Amino acid sequence: MSKPRLLATGLLVAALGLGAWPQSARADSATTTTQSPDSVRAAAEQAVREHYALPGSRVVVNAAPLDLRLHLDACREPLRAVVPAYATTSSRLTVPVRCPQPGGWTVRVPLQLQLFRQVLVTSRPLLRGDGLGAADVHAEERDVARLGYGYIDNLTQVAGRTLARSLAQGSVLSPGALGGRRMVRAGDRVELVARLDGIEVRAAGVAMGSGDNGARLRVRNESSGKVVDAMVSAPGTVVALP
Known part of the structure; x- marks a missing residue:
């Protein structure tokens, strides 16, 4: 092919944008061989939602960004993320996400959890030794992942019980705040x-x-x-x- 013809061909290829095609193809190929960090984070978030999705619960979970230096081979199998059954309810947790194919990888994903449930809250200031009845508490939605001392969500759990310590109005009722059952009530x-x-x-x-x-x-x-x-x-x- 003559030099003028080669030059014309080159100009035509450049004008049509074909010169960039081989590089683009290589980029697409590279992309398909790397696992998306967002897919790993999404698998961890879904596992946490399913683990804490009890009736009456509202789950809000956000996975932290993964290390940008992390390059994972694309997984041909669905990713697996499991929250241990014995995991405590905490505002911060870590969930392993695994690629189950031979020679696969495992990444531990840190997450922030908010778990909203209806819990019993004091309706008025209560003193140590006071009994508890329906007029003393009411239900409110609270993030129980941040209630390190636990909580009570059922009035039957406090029937006949007294307080082991004083509580201000609006306090979440916890198991540690309860004393024993009253053996004698006023008027008995x-x-x-x-x-x-x-x-x-x-x-x-x-x-x-x-x-x-x-x-x-x-x-x-x-x-x-x-x-x-x-x-x-x-x-x-x-x-x-x-």
């Missing part, structure tokens, strides 16, 4: 026991306060109407104090 009919020098006398009484085992309260003797100080010793039983 109780057995009043008086002991002196080995002699024991029993009488019917009405509790004027509530408390667990060892709690002190006042009791009114039903027969005499006299009010005495007593200590709770068992459900429905109090011992008169000297």
